[in-house]
Amino acid sequence: MRNNENEIPNRFDPIHVIGKNIIDTTLSPISNILCPVCKKPGIPVKNVTVRHIVKKEQMERVGKGDYHLCMDPECDVAYYDENSTIFDKENIRVPLWFKKDANPKYACYCSRITENEVIKAVLEQGLHDMGTIREFYDKGAKCQCKVRNPTGNCCSKVFNAAICKGIELKK
Ligand SMILES: [Zn+2]
Structure with a gap:
């Protein structure tokens, strides 16, 4: 089935797909402190977010600072601070969607909806917007990005990029 080109939203330009990973470079400013391991810049994340994302047994190490x-x-x-405190992928409760072996790959951390589930909703249910797809999987879903999304930012950009992937597949 081919969709009308005009129906495809074009407001997701800031999304960048690096390899198979959707990375939104507009989420936050880039940190001026580099990751102590890969020496690449990360993005700033508030302490409150990190506290909610790390595993219980790691909580003591979080301290009061931002990451x-x-x-x-x-x-x-996953997270690091300027004193080289590190929480790696194993130290946190959820896989980071943009890491190479993320499984499952969440598009929405609040409702725990995976990228594949979003694509499935587009292909099989003909749903094309975030609100309807969230409602389909999680009735009465609430936005809790600040404590559920590992970036502390809204899931919507990555979610919308997954919708676009589904629309592309449908063509
Ligand atoms: Zn790194």
């Missing part, structure tokens, strides 16, 4: 999230798909580091 940075390593955005390199190949690097095992």
